[in-house]
Amino acid sequence: xxxVQQSDTEPTEPAEVTESTDEPDEPAEVTGSARPRRRPPAWxxxxxxxxxxxxxxxxxxxxxxxxxxRDLSTPQGAAEAFAAAASAGDVDxxxxxTCLGDAGCAAEHGKGITKxxxxxxxxVIAGNMRELGGRFRYAExxxxxxxxxxxxxxxxxxxxxxxxxxxxxxxxxKYRDRWLYIASGGSTxxxxxxxxxxxxx
Numbered sequence: 780x781x782x783v784q785q786s787d788t789e790p791t792e793p794a795e796v797t798e799s800t801d802e803p804d805e806p807a808e809v810t811g812s813a814r815p816r817r818r819p820p821a822w823x824x825x826x827x828x829x830x831x832x833x834x835x836x837x838x839x840x841x842x843x844x845x846x847x848x849r850d851l852s853t854p855q856g857a858a859e860a861f862a863a864a865a866s867a868g869d870v871d872x873x874x875x876x877t878c879l880g881d882a883g884c885a886a887e888h889g890k891g892i893t894k895x896x897x898x899x900x901x902x903v904i905a906g907n908m909r910e911l912g913g914r915f916r917y918a919e920x921x922x923x924x925x926x927x928x929x930x931x932x933x934x935x936x937x938x939x940x941x942x943x944x945x946x947x948x949x950x951x952x953k954y955r956d957r958w959l960y961i962a963s964g965g966s967t968x969x970x971x972x973x974x975x976x977x978x979x980x
Contacts, residue, residue: 851876854932854951857958858920861949862936865911873904873911877960884954888961914938926950931961 849872850856857876864872874880878888879900885892904911915936922935933948941947947965951958 849876851957851959854923854934854958855920857951857960858934858936858949861960862915862918862920865908865915868908868912870905870908873908874901877904878952878954879904881954881959884952884959887954888952924948926952928952932958933964 849860851860860876861873863869864876878884879897882897885897889897917939918936919938920934920936924933924935925931926933928950931950931952933950935946935948937943938947945965948963949960950962950964952961953959
């Protein structure tokens with residue numbers, strides 16, 4: 780048997796793969812002003828300018844359409860809020876200070892008034908805001924008296940050019956923690972529809 784002679788050369792092993800120190804995926808760092816900066820698109824400046832204008836207008840308006848604070852904790856405060864809403868032509872503000880604008884108050888003091896009648900009365904209020912504004916823009920509220928119906932208060936007011944002998948007043952009723960408009964009285968009355976108060980138990 781012939782011996783197999785071992786070759787002097789050893790079997791070739793797979794070459795070891797080494798990671799390259801070069802990083803072609805990352806761009807070389809550019810220093811100084813060699814790499815120009817990208818300018819933001821023109822529309823971005825336009826949007827920023829528009830937002831700035833909106834912010835300035837909202838600041839000057841003192842909050843834009845934010846609701847004005849109303850003090851309905853007293854008949855006098857409620858009367859002032861009533862006149863302010865009328866002068867501003869603010870239908871929602873007017874309904875917020877009237878018994879007809881609150882479903883609970885209307886149900887309690889409206890003597891069986893229906894929802895359809897409430898909605899109809901609210902439309903009448905909205906349709907007469909200009910006339911109400913003209914009337915109450917210069918109204919001066921004076922005395923607060925006990926109303927003819929139990930639980931109500933009359934708030935007297937004067938109008939320019941109207942004799943002091945002619946009494947005009949707004950009637951408010953307390954519902955929960957608020958005084959709400961419920962009727963009007965006087966010799967020169969121009970007012971929203973009323974919800975007749977029911978006597979307190």
